[in-house]
Each structure stands twice: as C-alpha cells, then as structure tokens.
Amino acid sequence: MLDVHTISLTDMQGHACNSELTPKNDSPCIGLFDSGVGGLSVLRALQHEIPWADYIYCGDTARLPYGKRKPETIVEYSMQASRFLIESGAESIVIACNTASSVALNAVQQAFPETMVRGVVEAGARAATNATRSGKIAVIGTECTVASQAYDKAITRLAPGTKVRSYACPFLVSLAEEGWTDCDIATLAARKYLEPLFAKFAPHKADCLVLGCTHFSKFANVIQDIVGPEVALIDPADCLAKELAPNFRLPAEEKSHRTGTASFHATDAPLRFARVGELFLETPIPRESLKQITLDNQ
Numbered sequence: 557m558l559d560v561h562t563i564s565l566t567d568m569q570g571h572a573c574n575s576e577l578t579p580k581n582d583s584p585c586i587g588l589f590d591s592g593v594g595g596l597s598v599l600r601a602l603q604h605e606i607p608w609a610d611y612i613y614c615g616d617t618a619r620l621p622y623g624k625r626k627p628e629t630i631v632e633y634s635m636q637a638s639r640f641l642i643e644s645g646a647e648s649i650v651i652a653c654n655t656a657s658s659v660a661l662n663a664v665q666q667a668f669p670e671t672m673v674r675g676v677v678e679a680g681a682r683a684a685t686n687a688t689r690s691g692k693i694a695v696i697g698t699e700c701t702v703a704s705q706a707y708d709k710a711i712t713r714l715a716p717g718t719k720v721r722s723y724a725c726p727f728l729v730s731l732a733e734e735g736w737t738d739c740d741i742a743t744l745a746a747r748k749y750l751e752p753l754f755a756k757f758a759p760h761k762a763d764c765l766v767l768g769c770t771h772f773s774k775f776a777n778v779i780q781d782i783v784g785p786e787v788a789l790i791d792p793a794d795c796l797a798k799e800l801a802p803n804f805r806l807p808a809e810e811k812s813h814r815t816g817t818a819s820f821h822a823t824d825a826p827l828r829f830a831r832v833g834e835l836f837l838e839t840p841i842p843r844e845s846l847k848q849i850t851l852d853n854q
C-alpha cells in the first residue's frame with residue numbers, strides 16, 4: 557500500500573513520461589480519470605487522434621469536485637483511480653484532469669514507474685507559449701489548480717519572461733456537471749469571471765486563454781464571445797492528444813480497419829454520468845459499457 561503522505565508535493569512540474577510507450581500488443585489500452593464528465597473531452601480528443609486504441613475511463617463522481625480539495629486528498633484519489641485503471645488493463649494513463657495533473661502527476665508517475673503517465677498541464681502550457689504574441693497568458697481553472705501555480709511554473713519554464721495570470725472559476729465546474737455549458741446561465745457565470753480580466757483597458761489583458769480545467773472545454777463558444785476573437789483559446793486536451801499520438805503508432809493496414817473500444821466507470825450515479833457525459837464525448841455512451849465502481853476508501 558502506498559503512503560501518499562511521504563510523496564513530495566513541492567515539485568509539481570513533472571512531465572516526463574515514465575517510459576516511452578511501446579505498445580505491448582496491437583491495440584494499446586489507455587486509462588483516463590477525472591472527477592466527473594470533464595475528462596471525457598480529453599477522451600474525445602484522444603479518440604480523434606488515436607481511434608484504434610482501447611480506452612478505460614474512470615469518473616470519480618462520488619467525490620467531485622476535486623478543485624476545492626487539498627492537494628494531499630487529490631493525490632490519494634489519483635493514486636486510487638490510477639491503480640484501478642492499471643488493474644483493469646490500462647498500459648498507460650492520461651490524467652484527464654488539470655487539478656490532478658497539477659498536484660498528483662509526480663506522485664502517480666513515481667508510484668507506477670512501469671506505466672506511461674501523462675497529465676494535461678504541460679501540453680496546455682506548451683501550446684499557450686506557442687500561441688501568444690504579446691507574452692501575456694491567462695489561465696482559468698479550479699481553485700486547487702490556480703493555488704498550485706502549475707501552469708504559471710510550466711509556462712515560465714518554457715518561455716521565461718512570459719506574464720501569466722491564473723483565475724479560479726469553480727462555478728463553471730458545477731454548471732458543466734449540469735450540462736449547462738451553452739446557455740444564458742453559462743454566459744452570465746463566464747462573464748462574471750472573465751469580463752473584468754478581458755475588459756478593453758484591463759491592465760494585464762492577455763492574448764491567449766488556457767481552458768485549464770477539462771470541464772471548461774464545452775464553454776469555448778460562450779468564452780470566445782466574451783473575450784473576443786483576438787484572444788486565442790487553448791484546450792490542453794487537443795494539444796495532449798496530438799502530442800501523444802506518435803507514441804501509439806500501428807502499422808497503416810491495421811489502423812485502417814481497427815476502431816478501439818471504450819468502457820466507462822463512475823463511482824456514483826453512472827446513468828447520470830453517462831447522460832451528461834455524452835455532451836462532452838459528443839457521442840453516445842452505450843449503457844452496456846458503463847459500470848459503477850468503488851475506489852479504495854471511497
């Protein structure tokens with residue numbers, strides 16, 4: 557049993573793969589986890605880039621939101637979800653949650669050295685540094701992600717001198733879990749958080765905004781309307797999927813006729829998870845591929 561309290565939380569910038577993945581068989585199996593439906597936007601991006609892989613998704617719906625919890629708790633939950641995914645057959649793990657990527661990536665990589673473990677933060681930071689022209693980047697995420705400064709550190713390590721401002725928008729997570737991502741309430745909430753930051757004469761107005769929470773991807777239209785077309789929106793899910801694809805190459809003839817499988821696991825209310833989750837995955841979640849599970853100490 558791992559003692560999560562012995563794992564250092566001070567270096568939250570870890571991003572290296574534990575091992576470059578050589579698929580052990582013809583169909584790679586990738587496990588993903590998040591607190592709820594948000595990580596399905598990462599699954600969607602991965603399925604688009606690597607459609608021949610098999611996927612196992614775990615949504616810890618019994619314990620969301622993660623973003624208001626302390627880092628040690630998120631490390632513990634991340635460890636449990638990762639162990640579940642590996643025991644279920646995942647050969648590599650994508651932490652489909654910015655909060656867990658910010659505070660638990662190193663711990664999960666250290667705990668499972670044989671498994672390639674990747675988070676979303678590094679890919680999002682890289683895309684943002686490539687996109688900005690003004691050198692001013694804004695990041696929105698959960699309270700925990702913002703407090704960890706994971707994006708601030710990753711961005712300034714990649715592009716020293718870049719100005720980064722991170723803002724917590726926790727209510728957007730609740731709206732996402734309701735499936736309310738493109739409606740009047742979503743616009744009001746996003747406006748409340750973002751308008752002061754992107755007003756015409758805002759002192760640190762950025763030209764690039766990182767959607768630093770996987771629950772925020774479906775707010776992209778609403779957010780783009782508020783911040784204006786001159787601000788580039790970065791969804792780390794898309795960036796990570798593109799970065800990972802070369803690790804999962806199959807011979808061309810096998811790729812063309814193989815579509816991978818996906819199974820879905822929620823720690824509470826799986827039917828609700830599937831109903832709202834379909835919005836994020838943008839494809840139906842077959843009920844026979846859906847299971848309720850219990851993680852350790854849940």
Ligand code: DGL
Nearest residue numbers: 591621622623654655770
């Ligand atoms: N979707 C997660 C993230 O990317 C966490 C949201 C939450 O549970 O607070 O940070």
